[in-house]
Amino acid sequence: KYSLKESDIAIGMVARIDYMKGYTIFAKSAKKLLKKYENVKFFSIGDGDGNIKKECEKILGEYNNTRFIWLGRQKNVENFYSGFDIASSSSFGEGFSNSIAEAMSCSVPCVVTDVGDSRIIVGDCGKVVIPNSVDEFSKGLEELMQKDLKKLGECSRKRIVENFSIEKMVKKTERIICELVK
Numbered sequence: 001k002y003s004l005k006e007s008d009i010a011i012g013m014v015a016r017i018d019y020m021k022g023y024t025i026f027a028k029s030a031k032k033l034l035k036k037y038e039n040v041k042f043f044s045i046g047d048g049d050g051n052i053k054k055e056c057e058k059i060l061g062e063y064n065n066t067r068f069i070w071l072g073r074q075k076n077v078e079n080f081y082s083g084f085d086i087a088s089s090s091s092f093g094e095g096f097s098n099s100i101a102e103a104m105s106c107s108v109p110c111v112v113t114d115v116g117d118s119r120i121i122v123g124d125c126g127k128v129v130i131p132n133s134v135d136e137f138s139k140g141l142e143e144l145m146q147k148d149l150k151k152l153g154e155c156s157r158k159r160i161v162e163n164f165s166i167e168k169m170v171k172k173t174e175r176i177i178c179e180l181v182k
Contacts, residue, residue, distance in 0.1 A: 002043075002069060004041060004083075005039070007039050008040070008041060009037070009039055009040050009041070009085045009086065009145055009149075010041050010042075010043060010083055010085050010086075011030070011040065011041070011042050011084065011085065011086045011088060011141060012042070012043040012045065012080065012081070012084040012087055012088070012103075013026055013045070013046075013088045013089065013090065014045040014077055014080070014081070014102070014103070015045075015046045015091070015099055016046045016047065016048040017046050017047060017048030017049050017050075017053050018048050018049055019049070019052060019092075020091060020093050021091050021092075022089075022131070022132070022137075023044075023052050023053070023055075024056060025090040025132060025137050026042075026044070026088065026137070027055075027056035027059040028059055028134040028138075029090070029138035029141060031059060031060055031061070031068075032134070032138045033141060033145075034063045034067050034068065036142075040067070040145070041067050041068075042063075042067065042068040043068075043080070043084070044069070044070050045071045045072070045073075045074050045077060045080055046072070078106055081102060081103050081106035082107075082108075084103065084108050085108070085149050086108065086111060086141065086144055086145065087099070087100070087104075087109070087111075088110060088137075089110065089111075089112040089113060089118060090113055090131075090137055091112075091115050091116075091118075092113070092115060092132055093115050093116065094115045094116030094117065095116050096117045097112070097116060097117065097118055100118060101121055101164055103156070104122070104125065104126075104156035104160045105156075105157060105160040106157070107153035107157040108153055108156060109125055109126040109127075109144060109147075109149060109152035109155070109156050110122055110125075110127075110156070111127045111128075111140040111141050111144050112126065112127070112128055113128070113129055113130065113131035113132075113137070114128050114130055114131060115131050121159075121160075121164065122156075122159075123163075124155070125152055125155035125156040125158075125159050126144065126152060126156065127144050
């Protein structure tokens with residue numbers, strides 16, 4: 001549907017279009033990589049602030065809606081994650097990022113900013129960069145593009161299953177509550 005070749009790299013972000021999610025960082029980083037690499041396409045899934053989207057479209061220029069595709073709000077995002085080679089989160093602030101965990105559970109390695117629990121979720125299965133830096137975010141994406149994405153995807157899935165499955169999270173929560181009650 002999006003004319004991707006086997007050699008192309010699909011980089012996606014699933015997040016509402018909100019200032020806190022760092023969409024302008026994502027757009028500026030995308031533009032840097034789109035200029036440098038012909039085999040890269042970016043995708044955004046999410047809806048939200050139209051002014052932020054317009055700002056990003058202006059940043060992207062000729063790449064907007066050609067090699068940077070706005071997919072808007074989607075149901076069944078797991079179908080899209082499975083099409084990504086790399087998922088990303090350029091947020092300035094997070095708690096536990098569901099989109100990072102969801103991507104990793106679909107065997108997609110991530111490039112994330114070091115906010116909230118992002119570093120804990122990703123571990124050594126992706127790349128963690130400082131927040132609010134176009135240079136660092138684009139370098140992180142570029143670095144991951146050069147790695148074995150299949151192997152990192154397998155690492156990502158295993159990390160989520162072993163550390164963040166529903167069963168693991170319930171047991172951890174139960175253990176913490178029991179310790180607090182003592």
